[in-house]
Amino acid sequence: MLLSKKSRFTGFFAFALLTACQPLxxxxxxLMAQAETEPAxxxxxxxxxxxxxxxxxxxxxxxxxxxxxDTTALRHALQLQQxxxxxxxxxxxxxxxxxxxxIAPQAxxxxxxxxxxxxxxxxxxxxxFRHRQGCQLTIQPVVTQLAGKDNWQQLLQQWQQDSQLSQLxxxxxxxxxxxxxxxxCTEQSSRLISCHYQPLAxxxxxxxxSQLLLLAGRGKAxxxxxxxxxxxxxxxxxxxxxxxxxLGFIDEYRLPLASAQQLCQPQRLHPNILLAEQTEAYLQHWxxxxxxxxxxxVESCAAAGQQAYRVLAEPNVMRSFELGLPELYxxxxxxxxxxxxxxxxxxxxxxxxxxxQQNWAQWQHFMQQASxxxxxxxQQALAP
Numbered sequence: 001m002l003l004s005k006k007s008r009f010t011g012f013f014a015f016a017l018l019t020a021c022q023p024l025x026x027x028x029x030x031l032m033a034q035a036e037t038e039p040a041x042x043x044x045x046x047x048x049x050x051x052x053x054x055x056x057x058x059x060x061x062x063x064x065x066x067x068x069x070d071t072t073a074l075r076h077a078l079q080l081q082q083x084x085x086x087x088x089x090x091x092x093x094x095x096x097x098x099x100x101x102x103i104a105p106q107a108x109x110x111x112x113x114x115x116x117x118x119x120x121x122x123x124x125x126x127x128x129f130r131h132r133q134g135c136q137l138t139i140q141p142v143v144t145q146l147a148g149k150d151n152w153q154q155l156l157q158q159w160q161q162d163s164q165l166s167q168l169x170x171x172x173x174x175x176x177x178x179x180x181x182x183x184x185c186t187e188q189s190s191r192l193i194s195c196h197y198q199p200l201a202x203x204x205x206x207x208x209x210s211q212l213l214l215l216a217g218r219g220k221a222x223x224x225x226x227x228x229x230x231x232x233x234x235x236x237x238x239x240x241x242x243x244x245x246x247l248g249f250i251d252e253y254r255l256p257l258a259s260a261q262q263l264c265q266p267q268r269l270h271p272n273i274l275l276a277e278q279t280e281a282y283l284q285h286w287x288x289x290x291x292x293x294x295x296x297x298v299e300s301c302a303a304a305g306q307q308a309y310r311v312l313a314e315p316n317v318m319r320s321f322e323l324g325l326p327e328l329y330x331x332x333x334x335x336x337x338x339x340x341x342x343x344x345x346x347x348x349x350x351x352x353x354x355x356x357q358q359n360w361a362q363w364q365h366f367m368q369q370a371s372x373x374x375x376x377x378x379q380q381a382l383a384p
Contacts, residue, residue: 031044031045032045035061035064035065036064037068038068039065039068039069039070039073040070042061042062042064042065042068042070042073043061043062043065043070043072043073045061046058046059046060046061046062046065046073046076049061050080055080055084056084058080059077059080059081059084062074062076062077062080063077063093065077066097066103066107067097067102067103069104069107071107074103074107074108078090078094078112078116081093086187086218087115087116087117087145087180087187088180088181088184088185088186088187088217090116091116091117091118091145091180091181092181092184094108094116094118095118095181111146114145114146114149115145115146115147116145116180117144117145117146117177117178117179117180117181118179118180118181119177119179120177120179121176121177121178121179121182122176122177123174123175123176123177124143124149124174124175124176124177125175126149126152126153126156126174126175127174128171128172128173128174128175129156129159129160129171129172130171131168131169131170131171133169134169134171135169135170135171136168136169136170136337136338136340137168137169137170137171137210137211137246137337137340137343138170138171138172138173138208138209138210138211139170139171139172139173139209139210139211139212139213139228140172140173140176140203140208140209140211140212140213141156141172141173141175141176141213141214141215142175142176142177142178142200142203142212142213142214142215142216143175143176143177143178143214143215143216143232144177144178144179144180144182144183144185144214144215144216144217144232145180145216145232147232147233148215148216148232149175149177151215151232151233151234152175152215155215155234155236155239156172158236159172159236159239162236162240164325164330165236165240165243167330167334168333168334168337169337170243170337172213173208173209176203178199178200178203180216182196182199183195183196183197183199183200183214183216184196185214185216185217186217186218186219187217187218187219188218188219189218189219189220190219190220191219191220192219192220192221192222192229193216193217193218193219193220193221193222193229193230193231194217195214195216195217195229197227197350197353198353200212201350201353201354201362204346204347204350204366205350205362205365205366205369207347207369207372209346210226210340210343210345210346210347210373211226211227211228211246211343211345211346212226212227212228212346213228213230214227214228214229214230215230215231215232215234216229216230216231216232217229217231217232218231218232218233219231221234221238221241221242222242222245223242223243223245223246225344225346225348225349225352226344226345226346226347226348226349227346227349228242228243228245228246229242230242237317237321237322238321240317240321240325241317241318241321242321244317244318244325244329244333246343247271247332247333247336247337247343248270248271248336248343249270249271249272249273249318249329249332249333250263250270250272250273250300250318251300251318251319252272252273252298252300252310252315252316252318252319253298253299253300253319254299254300254302254303255300255301255303255304256303257303257304260300260301260302260303260304260306261303261304263300263301264300264301264304264306264308266278269281269282269285271286271329271332271333271336272310272311272312272318272329272332273298273300273301273308273309273310273311274295274308274309274311275301275306275307275308275309276295276307276309279295282311286332286335287335292328293311293312293328294311294312294313295309295310295311296309296310296311296312296313297309298310298319311328312326312328312329314326316329317329340373340374341373341374341375341376342375342376343375344370344375344377345369345370345373345375345378347366347367347369347370347373347378348366348367348370348375348377348378350362350366351363351366351367351370351378351381354366367381367382368382
C-alpha cells in the first residue's frame with residue numbers, strides 16, 4: 001500500500017520541486033497579481049506552496065489555475081484534494097465547478113469522473129449471482145465510486161469460491177451504482193460509515209431484495225436496519241463478518257453500552273452468544289444437544305452488567321473478522337437462512353424513514369413489501 005501511494009504522487013511532487021526551483025524573476029506580490037489572471041503564474045505559486053508544505057494554499061492556487069483553463073492544474077488539484085480532504089469532498093467540489101461552468105466538461109476524463117463517483121445511477125455492468133439451490137436471501141449491492149466497483153467484482157468472485165460461504169443459499173443482484181455526492185458516505189477511518197440512505201428509496205421500492213449491501217466510503221463497517229455497510233476497500237473476511245450480523249450473530253468482544261442493553265436481554269436468543277439462564281432455551285431453539293456447545297465467557301454484555309458466553313471455546317470470526325468461521329456457526333447460518341422471514345428486511349427501515357417524513361403512501365408501500373417478505377412486525381403494523 002505504501003508503494004502504491006508513493007507511485008501515485010511521484011509526478012505530483014516532482015512537479016512541485018521543479019517549480020519551486022525556478023528563479024523568482026518577479027516579486028511575490030507581482031507573482032500573486034499575475035496569478036489572478038495567468039494560469040502559469042498560479043501554477044508557480046501552487047508549486048512554491050506545495051514545496052513549503054502549505055498544502056491548503058497550494059490547493060487554492062491549483063484550483064485557481066484549473067479555473068483559468070489549465071488542465072494540468074486540474075489534475076494536481078484533484079490529487080491534492082483527495083489526499084487532504086478525501087474523495088467525497090473532491091467530488092462535491094468538482095461537481096460544483098462543472099455545474100457553474102468554471103471547469104469545462106471536456107477537461108475531466110471519464111476515468112476521473114468514475115474514480116470520484118460522478119456517474120449516472122443505474123446498472124454498473126457487473127452481473128449478479130444466483131445460488132444453485134435458489135435464493136433464501138437476496139442482497140442488492142450498491143457502489144458509489146470506481147474503487148468500490150472494482151472491489152465488488154473481486155468480492156463476488158471470492159464469495160463463490162469460498163468453501164463455506166458458497167454453501168449458503170444467498171443471491172446477489174446485479175451491481176447498482178449511485179453517484180457518490182448523492183449518498184455522501186463518510187470517510188473518517190475511526191468512525192462507523194454513515195450515508196444519506198434516502199436516495200436509495202426508488203431502488204428499495206423495487207422490492208426484489210430484502211437486504212442492501214453498500215460498498216462506499218471509508219471507515220468502520222456495520223450492519224443495521226437491513227443495510228450492510230462496508231468501506232469500498234473491504235476484504236472478503238470483513239464482508240463475511242458483517243454478513244454474519246445479518247443473520248443475527250453478535251460480536252464476541254465488549255459491546256458499547258447502548259448495543260449491550262439492546263442485545264443482552266433474557267428474551268433475545270442469538271446464535272453465538274447466550275446468558276447462563278438461556279442455555280436450555282438456546283439448545284431447544286437451535287435444536288442442539290448440550291455436547292454440541294462449549295460455553296466460554298466473553299465480554300459482549302459486560303457494559304450492561306451481564307456475563308455472556310459464546311457457544312464455542314475457540315476465538316473466531318465474531319471475535320475478529322480475520323479469524324475462521326467455525327463449522328457450528330456455518331450450520332447455524334444455514335438454519336437461519338431456512339427461515340429468512342425472521343430477518344428484518346430493509347423495506348421495514350425505509351417505512352420508518354417514510355413515517356418520519358409523514359409520507360404515508362410511501363410508508364404503506366414499504367411496509368407492504370416488508371410484509372410480503374413474511375416479516376411479522378410488518379404484518380402486525382398493517383393489521384386492521
